[in-house]
Amino acid sequence: MMRNFEVAAPPKIDFVDGGGAKPMLIGGEWVHAKSGRTFTTVNPANGETIAEIAAADSEDVDLAVAAARRAFEESTWRDLNPHARSKVLLDMAEAIEAHAEELAQLESLDGGIPIAITRGMVASTALTFRYYSGWPTKILGTVNPVGDSVHCYSVREALGVCAGIVPWNGPLVMASWKIAPALATGNTVILKPAEQTSLTALRFAEILGECDLPPGVMNVVTGLGEGAGAAIAAHPDIDKVSFTGSTMTGKKILGASVGNLKRVTLELGGKSPHIVLADADIELAARNAASGFCVMSGQVCVAGTRILVQDSVHDEFAEALIKAMSAYKIGDPFDDGTTLGPVVSKQQFDRVTGYVTTGKDEGGRIAAGGEPVNSSGYFVEPTLFEGVDNRMRIAREEIFGPVAALIPFSDVDEAVRIANDTPYGLAAAIATRDVSTAHTLARRLRAGVVWVNTHGELDLTFPFGGFKQSGHGRELGAQSLDAFTELKSVMIRL
Numbered sequence: 461m462m463r464n465f466e467v468a469a470p471p472k473i474d475f476v477d478g479g480g481a482k483p484m485l486i487g488g489e490w491v492h493a494k495s496g497r498t499f500t501t502v503n504p505a506n507g508e509t510i511a512e513i514a515a516a517d518s519e520d521v522d523l524a525v526a527a528a529r530r531a532f533e534e535s536t537w538r539d540l541n542p543h544a545r546s547k548v549l550l551d552m553a554e555a556i557e558a559h560a561e562e563l564a565q566l567e568s569l570d571g572g573i574p575i576a577i578t579r580g581m582v583a584s585t586a587l588t589f590r591y592y593s594g595w596p597t598k599i600l601g602t603v604n605p606v607g608d609s610v611h612c613y614s615v616r617e618a619l620g621v622c623a624g625i626v627p628w629n630g631p632l633v634m635a636s637w638k639i640a641p642a643l644a645t646g647n648t649v650i651l652k653p654a655e656q657t658s659l660t661a662l663r664f665a666e667i668l669g670e671c672d673l674p675p676g677v678m679n680v681v682t683g684l685g686e687g688a689g690a691a692i693a694a695h696p697d698i699d700k701v702s703f704t705g706s707t708m709t710g711k712k713i714l715g716a717s718v719g720n721l722k723r724v725t726l727e728l729g730g731k732s733p734h735i736v737l738a739d740a741d742i743e744l745a746a747r748n749a750a751s752g753f754c755v756m757s758g759q760v761c762v763a764g765t766r767i768l769v770q771d772s773v774h775d776e777f778a779e780a781l782i783k784a785m786s787a788y789k790i791g792d793p794f795d796d797g798t799t800l801g802p803v804v805s806k807q808q809f810d811r812v813t814g815y816v817t818t819g820k821d822e823g824g825r826i827a828a829g830g831e832p833v834n835s836s837g838y839f840v841e842p843t844l845f846e847g848v849d850n851r852m853r854i855a856r857e858e859i860f861g862p863v864a865a866l867i868p869f870s871d872v873d874e875a876v877r878i879a880n881d882t883p884y885g886l887a888a889a890i891a892t893r894d895v896s897t898a899h900t901l902a903r904r905l906r907a908g909v910v911w912v913n914t915h916g917e918l919d920l921t922f923p924f925g926g927f928k929q930s931g932h933g934r935e936l937g938a939q940s941l942d943a944f945t946e947l948k949s950v951m952i953r954l
């Protein structure tokens with residue numbers, strides 16, 4: 461079947477600088493890269509070029525750092541009355557909401573994410589700013605019990621210049637997880653979006669011109685990972701990098717941080733287990749397991765790509781899972797009914813389809829999917845392997861596409877052993893009707909988030925991050941405020 465998807469009514473991309481190459485925001489000015497270099501961003505639904513974007517390198521990063529440093533030292537932001545800072549964050553949330561449909565369309569165009577999902581993502585981005593807008597007035601210190609003749613207290617202070625380096629699988633949402641808590645605590649920010657999906661970051665920054673942020677408090681530097689990204693990671697005058705992306709790049713960022721011992725938060729990859737026990741609601745477990753690796757075409761850090769199923773319900777569950785997978789509708793990201801868009805790039809397409817070949821070569825059997833989709837876009841069919849051993853590459857490596865492995869187990873101990881036998885530890889899921897099993901298993905799994913009878917639900921109020929090689933530190937909730945501040949203790953002899 462020929463499935464060639466054209467974008468029905470592409471959103472306008474004449475923001476920032478008319479129809480030309482997109483400049484970046486440095487110190488309140490829209491500027492091109494000093495070198496004049498640009499890179500291309502592509503629509504993954506049809507492979508066509510959307511726009512040229514400024515490709516920053518270390519020279520431009522230096523300028524952005526200088527602007528952010530100046531804005532920090534001028535302290536019009538960091539010393540702003542907390543109520544006023546709160547109001548600016550609230551205004552940012554409202555500005556996003558006022559431009560919600562436009563931002564959602566732009567996100568769908570650039571990243572191929574179905575519009576029904578990007579609408580939710582934009583709402584979630586606004587909610588992140590709303591949530592953190594409540595915090596500036598609630599960041600408390602302590603009075604420390606050091607004795608009668610001494611007054612000793614501790615306060616939280618902004619770190620300084622904080623950079624966010626974000627991936628392409630949730631461009632605005634990921635940016636908001638960095639920017640909102642950084643600004644709430646009085647820092648100045650440099651955002652580097654992923655090269656595949658920079659457009660919403662630029663439009664977002666332009667929209668923020670409607671809010672009362674002093675120039676230089678929020679900067680956007682566009683460019684490639686090895687250029688702009690590496691220059692940020694190594695920069696001696698950046699106080700913190702908060703990164704979301706692959707484990708390999710996360711290790712490079714941590715390595716580059718040693719020069720000035722900058723603070724680093726890493727949100728990395730995963731190979732998350734989804735354990736289906738014999739007593740589970742099989743239909744529900746199947747729907748959750750399917751969404752666990754099909755939503756966003758599997759390009760999700762918490763994707764449940766190792767589906768562990770108890771022997772006695774293996775066949776019944778496999779059948780229900782294949783049925784649940786078939787409910788995903790591949791199509792034009794701009795069609796309201798589409799639930800499965802393309803993967804983000806040709807490179808990602810080659811990677812994912814390469815893993816399907818690897819899985820077959822390793823002796824995995826394809827239970828569903830695995831067929832090419834006839835389109836000029838980078839579409840991949842949801843694909844399920846069965847007969848998978850946890851030592852195979854398709855069970856160990858992050859594929860980042862709609863590809864999962866079904867792995868049988870006989871008892872709970874074996875399930876725990878297989879689930880934890882991975883270098884990753886971002887997420888895990890359990891399907892059971894037994895409340896005791898749910899709690900005891902949740903304790904035994906080495907993962908930063910454990911879901912029971914659901915999958916992929918996150919909330920801004922809870923700490924999020926990975927065990928083992930899935931991360932370093934936590935984001936969201938109050939933990940993000942700690943991660944964007946230093947603690948200072950003051951001792952006064954009375």
Ligand code: NAI
Nearest residue numbers: 626627653654684685689690705706709728729761858860
């Ligand atoms: P990546 O981790 O290299 O890219 C993420 C961000 O890091 C982008 O903004 C990129 O420009 C930047 N970056 C790249 N190299 C850098 C460096 N040396 N220093 C500083 N910043 C750098 O991921 P990529 O190459 O886009 O995708 C490759 C694989 O990584 C995917 O197939 C997937 O398996 C994994 N990935 C995982 C993500 C997750 O959330 N767990 C997100 C994105 C990718």
Ligand code: MG
Nearest residue numbers: 501502570656
């Ligand atoms: Mg793109």
